[in-house]
Amino acid sequence: MSVYAYVVAGAVLLLGGLGIARSRNLVQAVVCLFIAQSGTYVLLLAIGYQKNAPAPVFGSTSRPTTTVADPVVQALALTDIVVSATVTALLLALTIQIAKRHGTVDPDELSSLEG
Numbered sequence: 001m002s003v004y005a006y007v008v009a010g011a012v013l014l015l016g017g018l019g020i021a022r023s024r025n026l027v028q029a030v031v032c033l034f035i036a037q038s039g040t041y042v043l044l045l046a047i048g049y050q051k052n053a054p055a056p057v058f059g060s061t062s063r064p065t066t067t068v069a070d071p072v073v074q075a076l077a078l079t080d081i082v083v084s085a086t087v088t089a090l091l092l093a094l095t096i097q098i099a100k101r102h103g104t105v106d107p108d109e110l111s112s113l114e115g
Helices: 004-022 026-048 071-102 107-113
Strands: none
Touching: 004 026, 026 071, 071 107
16 A cells, blocks of 8 residues: 555644644544544554455355455454544543533633642
């Protein structure tokens, strides 16, 4: 596979990180984190890609010696998606609670709450 997928993964991760650094709102920071985590999906797809590789299912039509797609990378990508959705939901729930208790989601106004 070409370097293009790796460049796209790095660019998505970099844009998400830049959005987190520049965000003036906790909801925007959570969305930018989700975008940065999406870069890992592209990276895992780039790592696991093999040209003309069939699914890793063996039977009477395919021999075990043929080159197949790596199922571990597919499992990691699925796990990454589930973890990303869970983290995003948790952070959004925390943002809602912060907004209810303090009336703002601006990180600069919340920094005065440090103990």
